[in-house]
Structure formats: structure tokens, C-alpha cells
Amino acid sequence: MTPAPGPAPLDGNAAAGPLSAVLTGDATLAVACCSGCGVAAVLATASVFRSAMGTVVRCSRCAGVLVVVVERPGGTVVSAHGCSWIRVRA
Numbered sequence: 163m164t165p166a167p168g169p170a171p172l173d174g175n176a177a178a179g180p181l182s183a184v185l186t187g188d189a190t191l192a193v194a195c196c197s198g199c200g201v202a203a204v205l206a207t208a209s210v211f212r213s214a215m216g217t218v219v220r221c222s223r224c225a226g227v228l229v230v231v232v233e234r235p236g237g238t239v240v241s242a243h244g245c246s247w248i249r250v251r252a
């Protein structure tokens with residue numbers, strides 16, 4: 163794949179500031195848009211299933227998987243592959 167013309171990309175450290183601003187606060191107040199059905203709702207209204215394997219957050223309308231959180235010895239892994247976007251409170 164040929165990179166798009168324009169400025170050279172920065173390394174991941176350049177995202178530290180914006181990501182630090184996003185990854186704090188009460189996550190249940192964040193609004194997530196389900197990539198399955200398109201509904202946008204605060205995460206507090208989603209359906210959550212917890213087990214020893216981790217936490218699965220499902221859309222309250224279509225039951226599609228929005229977010230998966232797995233706590234591991236080396237850190238916590240978060241996948242939000244079922245969300246088109248997530249808006250956090252400023």
C-alpha cells in the first residue's frame with residue numbers, strides 16, 4: 163500500500179494527549195453508536211454480561227456486541243469493534 167501524499171505520520175506517542183483526555187472519567191456516561199443498528203445511547207443503558215472471561219457490553223436495541231473488556235495480568239484489553247463511534251463528555 164502506498165501512503166497518501168502529505169506530511170509524514172507521527173508515532174503513537176503523538177496521540178497520548180488526546181487519548182488521555184478520552185480514557186478518563188465515568189465511561190457509563192459515554193454515548194456509543196452501535197455499528198449494527200445505528201442506535202446511539204449512553205453506555206449505562208446497554209446490557210452487560212460479566213463472567214470470569216471478561217465483560218461484554220451489548221446494544222440494548224439489537225443485542226450486538228458493542229464493547230468487550232478483558233482484564234489480564236499484563237493489563238486490560240478493550241475492544242470497541244461494535245461501535246461506529248463513542249462520544250465522551252467534555
Ligand SMILES: [Zn+2]
Binds near residue numbers: 222
Ligand atoms: Zn444495535
